[in-house]
Amino acid sequence: MPELIESPTQVAAVGEPPKIIDEYVGAVNTGAEQVSIAYMRSPSGWSEPGQRSEFDEYTLVLRGALTVEHEGGRLEVRAGQAVHTSPNEWVRYSTPGPEGAEYVAVCLPAFSPDSVRRDPE
Numbered sequence: 001m002p003e004l005i006e007s008p009t010q011v012a013a014v015g016e017p018p019k020i021i022d023e024y025v026g027a028v029n030t031g032a033e034q035v036s037i038a039y040m041r042s043p044s045g046w047s048e049p050g051q052r053s054e055f056d057e058y059t060l061v062l063r064g065a066l067t068v069e070h071e072g073g074r075l076e077v078r079a080g081q082a083v084h085t086s087p088n089e090w091v092r093y094s095t096p097g098p099e100g101a102e103y104v105a106v107c108l109p110a111f112s113p114d115s116v117r118r119d120p121e
Helices: none
Strands: 009-011 020-025 036-042 051-053 056-070 073-078 082-085 090-095 101-108 116-118
Touching: 073 082
Parallel strands: none
Antiparallel strands: 009 020, 020 036, 036 101, 051 090, 051 116, 056 073, 056 082, 056 090, 056 101
16 A cells, blocks of 8 residues: 655755755655655755765756766756766765755665765865
């Protein structure tokens, strides 16, 4: 039988100014360990430290643009586009544009704070 997920759980975000993360599926909201699905809203000027995660992350930008720095350069991911980052690949996410961004992130396996190694701030 299908299971309705009535609402997300807001989880703490890293970076400044603060962004909002609503997890619909994952360790926090549903106990799922195999996948995380989160809706994120980051304001203009938001950035977080670089990181190497132990999971695949697929990010679909719904509004605005997300900047993804990586060891080979930088990508601008705009509304209607998506980006995939592989496990242990160094990346740094930010939304320097004037409108910030809204996006959905899918992590396989599910995100946990222990599965992300962040650069020192």
